[in-house]
Amino acid sequence: MRFSIYRYNPDIDAEPRMQDYDIALEPTDRMLLDALVRIKEHDDTLSLRRSCREGVCGSDAMNINGRNGLACITKLADVKEPVVIRPLPGLPVIRDLIVDMSQFFKQYHSIKPYLQNDTPEPEKERLQSPADREELNGLYECILCACCSTACPSFWWNPDKFVGPAGLLQAYRFIADTRDEATNERLDNLEDPYRLFRCHSIMNCVDVCPKGLNPTRAIGKIKEMMVKRTV
Amino acid sequence: MVNRTIVGAHYGLRDWLYQRITAVIMVVYVAGFFVLLCNGPKLDFATWRMMFTPQWMKYATLLFLFSLYLHAWIGVRDIVMDYVKHAGVRLALYAVFVIALLLYAAWSVRILWGI
Numbered sequence: 001m002r003f004s005i006y007r008y009n010p011d012i013d014a015e016p017r018m019q020d021y022d023i024a025l026e027p028t029d030r031m032l033l034d035a036l037v038r039i040k041e042h043d044d045t046l047s048l049r050r051s052c053r054e055g056v057c058g059s060d061a062m063n064i065n066g067r068n069g070l071a072c073i074t075k076l077a078d079v080k081e082p083v084v085i086r087p088l089p090g091l092p093v094i095r096d097l098i099v100d101m102s103q104f105f106k107q108y109h110s111i112k113p114y115l116q117n118d119t120p121e122p123e124k125e126r127l128q129s130p131a132d133r134e135e136l137n138g139l140y141e142c143i144l145c146a147c148c149s150t151a152c153p154s155f156w157w158n159p160d161k162f163v164g165p166a167g168l169l170q171a172y173r174f175i176a177d178t179r180d181e182a183t184n185e186r187l188d189n190l191e192d193p194y195r196l197f198r199c200h201s202i203m204n205c206v207d208v209c210p211k212g213l214n215p216t217r218a219i220g221k222i223k224e225m226m227v228k229r230t231v
Numbered sequence: 232m233v234n235r236t237i238v239g240a241h242y243g244l245r246d247w248l249y250q251r252i253t254a255v256i257m258v259v260y261v262a263g264f265f266v267l268l269c270n271g272p273k274l275d276f277a278t279w280r281m282m283f284t285p286q287w288m289k290y291a292t293l294l295f296l297f298s299l300y301l302h303a304w305i306g307v308r309d310i311v312m313d314y315v316k317h318a319g320v321r322l323a324l325y326a327v328f329v330i331a332l333l334l335y336a337a338w339s340v341r342i343l344w345g346i
Contacts, residue, residue, distance in 0.1 A: 133268070157313040160236045188241070193312065195241035226244045 001025055001035060002082035005046065008093050016093070020082070032079060033060055033072040047096040056209060058145030061088055062097050068147040068208040088150040090159065103159045104146045111163060111171040111189070116182035120167070132178040139173035139218060141211050142166060148205035148215055155200035161194035165215035168196065172218035176223065187226055196222065210227035250282035250305045262294040280346060289343045296339045300332045 001023055002126055008016035021039050033053055040046050048071075049059040055073035063086040064074055071085075083176050091099035117126065141224040149155045149164035163171065171190060190196040197218070272278055282288060307328050315321045 028236045119283055154313070161238045189239075191241050191244055192238055193243040193246070197247055198309075198313070223244070223247065227248065230244060 001076065003035070003039065004082045004084045005039070005097070006093075007046070007096055008088040009045075010093075010151075018084075024217035025076070029077060031072055032064065032074040032076055032085075035076055035083075036060075038070055047098050049098055056143060061145040061147045061150075061210075063087065063089055068151045070145060070147070070210045073210060086108070088146055090150050090156040091146070092130065099150075101146060104149055104164065105144075107149075107159070107163045107167040108144065108170060111167050111174070111186070113170050115174065115177065115180050116185075117179055118181060126179045128178055135176045135178075136173060138213055139169060139176060142169055142173075142213055143211060145210065146208055147208045148213075150209045151204040152199075153202070153204070154200065157196055158194060162198040163190070163195050165199070165219070168199065168222065169213060169215040169218045172199070172222050175222065180223050183225075184229075187222070187229060190222060191226060237340055246305045246308075250302055253302040256298040257295060257302065260291060260298075263291075281341065283346050289346075293339060297336060300336055304328060304332055 001082040003023065004018050005021060006016060007013070007019045021043070022040055023042065025035060025038060029038055031053075033050060036046070036048060037050075040048075048062070050072065051057040051059045053060075053072045055070050058070070060071040061068060062071055064071065065079060065084050068088060085097065087093050087099045091101065091103065091193065094100050102141045144166060146166060148169075149166045152162075152165055154162050157163040168190075171186060175183055175186050180186075199216075199219050201216050201220070203216045206213075206217075209215070267282065268274065271282070283292065308325060311321055311324050311328075315324060
């Protein structure tokens, strides 16, 4: 199977290049990650992140034939040859397919991704009604792979100011949580032309999310809450 | 001044709402305008001029144009925010656009009531 893979080692290369590989796969190689590991057997200089190999850790996010996705859950049967693989767009490349995710996680941390509740803790746990818990479905499943944020032009132009779809999905995850008491502060923190309103609902995030989540809907709900709070 | 990323202007919701409301106004006006156009007599200069003679049409058109300018201001500012990184240049461009749109608004009134 033929691959064209982005190669860049800043210590050696003056600029990035695409390297072609023609690799004989084994019958057990079903997913793109299997093929990349097979390529690494032949050329161990190729660098990429990977861990769980089943779409849970979010390490092997990359740009596959122009579309962000996880290599471990992308079927080889579904990709067109030659498979063009590049690092996630918009983030600084550390080496080959490995990108520097600092900016992404900085935005994630900026929305305070933890429950804030000052009332005394109950003996066992803070309970939720099944209906309240239902609201968190489609939010908590995010694995922070960065496929969505790095597919978002607003995040490309303003990664230092725009929270990005992943961060905003998580922001709504805590705004929607009935056990959290900082709703107002969270909305205050997001009411900003850059932090929230760079989103123009083009839905690239929804298109690429490997977990099938919908950050655009979450962002819409944040805006809806702001409107309710204001009018 | 140290070069730090500063965010937290605490506005944006109102503009976002205005953009949606003005969009609805424009859709309604354009749809109504086309209905009027299709049901009217043969389109020539006299018909066109007559369409804008009633006062209500002047006010409706003015509402449409003001909506357009407000909508355009928010849209253009969004584009500038994305692509112009220098704050001083950004402010200068905002000033240019605001002045231009205000002039357009004044001009619109002059045209509509000049008929």
